[in-house]
Amino acid sequence: MSVFTPLTESDLKQWLSSYAVGQLRELKGIEAGVQNSNFFVTTTLGRFVLTLFESVPRAELPFYLNLMAHLARHGLPVPAPVADRDNDYLGSLHGRPATMVARLAGRSVETPTAQHCERLGAMLAGLHLAGQSYGRRQQNSRGPAWREATAAAVLPHLASEARALLEDELAFQRKLDGAPLPQGVIHADLFRDNVLWDGEFIGGVIDFYFACSDSLLLDVAVTVNDWCSDSEGRLDAGRCAALLEAYHADRPFTDAERAAWPGMLRRAALRFWLSRLADFHRPREGEMVLVKDPAEYHAILLARRTAPASAPLPV
Amino acid sequence: MSVFTPLTESDLKQWLSSYAVGQLRELKGIEAGVQNSNFFVTTTLGRFVLTLFESVPRAELPFYLNLMAHLARHGLPVPAPVADRDNDYLGSLHGRPATMVARLAGRSVETPTAQHCERLGAMLAGLHLAGQSYGRRQQNSRGPAWREATAAAVLPHLASEARALLEDELAFQRKLDGAPLPQGVIHADLFRDNVLWDGEFIGGVIDFYFACSDSLLLDVAVTVNDWCSDSEGRLDAGRCAALLEAYHADRPFTDAERAAWPGMLRRAALRFWLSRLADFHRPREGEMVLVKDPAEYHAILLARRTAPASAPLPV
Known part of the structure; x- marks a missing residue:
């Protein structure tokens, strides 16, 4: 199970007030991933994934987040980090580095053709x-x-x-x-x-x-x-x-x-x-x-x- | 009808070679819009809309394109312009300013609730x-x-x-x-x-x-x-x-x-x-x-x- 840091709706409402993505409609922990806490976040304006980094050092995160933004900007289906109202991709939640990305469609395949x-x-x-x-x-x-x-x-x-x-x-x-x-x-x-x-x-x-x-x-x-x-x-x-x-x-x-x-x-x-x-x-x-x-x-x-x-x- | 400048597949292949979105699969003119030529462009990696600007002055386009990119970056469902391999949003095709944006899902409603x-x-x-x-x-x-x-x-x-x-x-x-x-x-x-x-x-x-x-x-x-x-x-x-x-x-x-x-x-x-x-x-x-x-x-x-x-x- 991969929600190491539990979140309440109240935590999320506070977090979302820094963004421009509307009001919280649903919050749901994701039971996958081995090193972060992940949540599906649905607002009036869209569907996102919130990640709290449990072990990746904060100093390394700008490399990853800006890379994801760079690739998405070039038209590739990579989850684009969402900028907050200060234009930042990286925030903090419960003392962890945290970021929210666009939720993409699809499922993985086990036996590819x-x-x-x-x-x-x-x-x-x-x-x-x-x-x-x-x-x-x-x-x-x-x-x-x-x-x-x-x-x-x-x-x-x-x-x-x-x-x-x-x-x-x-x-x-x-x-x-x-x-x-x-x-x-x-x-x-x-x-x-x-x-x-x-x-x-x-x-x-x-x-x-x-x-x-x-x-x-x-x-x-x-x-x-x-x-x-x-x-x-x-x-x-x-x-x-x-x-x-x-x-x-x-x-x-x-x-x-x-x-x-x-x-x-x-x-x-x-x-x-x-x-x-x-x-x-x-x-x-x-x-x-x-x-x-x-x-x-x-x-x-x-x-x-x-x-x-x-x-x-x-x- | 709103394709003022016709395009061939060969034009498009040339255009796409400046991007990182794979090979052309389909090109289709869009019969809507009153001031630009618009095309659905499908590649191996995604679905895009290509716009040739027939009347908007080139000097004004960076305001619009960077605004769309800014809003998309903030998690809003706005068509994000696709950057080419030189990191530019704005190119030229048949002498017109041209840009390619992500194709978004959905249809307009006539009688909103x-x-x-x-x-x-x-x-x-x-x-x-x-x-x-x-x-x-x-x-x-x-x-x-x-x-x-x-x-x-x-x-x-x-x-x-x-x-x-x-x-x-x-x-x-x-x-x-x-x-x-x-x-x-x-x-x-x-x-x-x-x-x-x-x-x-x-x-x-x-x-x-x-x-x-x-x-x-x-x-x-x-x-x-x-x-x-x-x-x-x-x-x-x-x-x-x-x-x-x-x-x-x-x-x-x-x-x-x-x-x-x-x-x-x-x-x-x-x-x-x-x-x-x-x-x-x-x-x-x-x-x-x-x-x-x-x-x-x-x-x-x-x-x-x-x-x-x-x-x-x-x-």
Whole structure:
């Protein structure tokens, strides 16, 4: 359950008096999400989502909120933060940083088709193109330094085979660091549950709280690993081709990206295997977070290592 | 018919290559509007409306487009202009200033209920509140100078009774000029066909090309005259009360506004009687514009003069 900070209608009326969105009609807690308290807020003028940040540092929030506003401004279905009457996106509620965003239409899909992947590829390209004019930068908090530190922390918990795999993969990834790949703002967590579908259209891309500045190709690899894997972790050729070709039509891949692609798929797999191992072996105390099974990304990493040429980038 | 400048799919593909909204799927001319060419544009990533400005001067457009962006940013259902990859809202197509905005859901209603008027009152208050932090200013192009000039031009065409009415009303309005009323950005043309309803919610407020800086109360009067009049031009008490009380709950009326209200309703009626008289007696050559009947606003003006206390502002 994900409402860590309960709110009353009276709290909300006070909060809304700083905005220009009319009077409160309904307030409802949302039972999803693992690091924030979220509420559906309906007013006379519209439908919004209110988020109280329980763990994201306040200093990082302007990067995320202004990025969401920037992408929405470029016509992408990203929840636009609502400015209050002082023109600010970020406020405070019960001592937490808080923001209200437009509520977007749609539901996530569990088993995407090639058609879903085609639209998603276009969306990811749009996000990367629009992101090129975003002025703020933020380091990837799940980059090389995190990778090494997290690997060191989980290694003692692993059986010998998994330990050997991890050590070999770390050595491989160190050689890939610094490859000359196109950089920009990436979502970095574009999993199926972060995309809302409204009929054939993407109604919303949500959860930008891992967004950062990194290789655009890493974002493509994270996305492909989640959307285009079968139950054994192998890539599905049809979904891969649909996603990659739609992306390529709007933001063509470079030769350097084509060369780095098999290694980048492994890097993206390793990042989620590591974070799930860390959550599994060191659950954060006092938080009722959903701990996801590390086995899924162990399988994906193994599959990417054994079939490095299974889904080449289009030329 | 309102597509003055025809566009081909090839024009559109070229235009879209400056944006981050995916590939063209459908292009369709819109047969509505009297001063621009409008098109529905559907891409892989969303649904938009493209407008080519046929008569609005390019220098005025940043006021309108940035206002729409400002209001959308504050959570109001206003079509947000889409920024291109250079972060600009305003481009050029076939030599015309052109912009693309988000396509909003909903349809206008011809015969509004008190419930519609209640939502609309809240929307107008929200628009005025959010407008207070908008930085740009633009004079009302339908203000006192226009009123005098237009009256002088149409007077020779009027029969003696209408001429006497106009001269008497002009004298009355001169005395109202400069009353100390709250000022801000106003829509100035919030007629029924400029509001799209999506179920019980307002899905969109459109057509900001008369927006300007003026008395907030003038906007309320323009809106009440269109939404709350019966077929004889008299105010409907139920719809008036619903609209005015909802507005007052979010942006309370001042004593000066209560005093000025009967005169402001007359001013708003005069403005549209005059513009319709001018269109009727001097149709613009070569343009296939819809000329609206001046009689409707003649009746509304007479009704406001004979029943000045029929819909007082709430206290």
